[in-house]
Amino acid sequence: MKYTLLKILLPAIMLLSTAVSAGLYKGLDDEGNVVYSDKPFDNSEKYIAPPITIMDAPKIQPKEVKKEEKEDVFKYTKLSIIAPKNQQTIWNEPNLIVSIQVRPALNIAAGHTVWLLMDGKPLVKKSRSLSLPIGRADRGEHKLQVQVRDKKGKILKRSKTITVHIKNTVVPRRSPR
8 A cells, every 4th residue: 555655646746846846047158148948057047937918909990891882783695796797708898887786785874885896906995886887997807806895994795706808909000111
């Protein structure tokens, strides 16, 4: 029984003695830097650390989210170029006109406009018409696309890009003699 009691008390006494002897020491090293250690060293003194400061987290008011006036979302279901047709060859046309179809009708009250792009560059901007005049186009292959944009210029709907081939007859002139 003595040994059983000794086996129980000895580890407990050892744990308490190490906890009691544990300390913090503060001193300077050879280069003059402040050094902290859990073991005493030359020129060190017992150091009692200040209590830990506990602060409540600051209360921050949540930012008010401004509700922007949202316009009714207006969805276009169809936007297409109906003339000229894709891969159409156009001969000697001095007044080329692109006709488009848009459904539902163009929302002019909301500031929506039609833009016509030829080869990726705006050719007709901010039109309210469904017939867009190009005039005489340069010879060669051209890609056409129509876009509906809002008053800020944001694209709401775009058509498929079509390709047209412009052919202009060139009549050779006689060279002056």
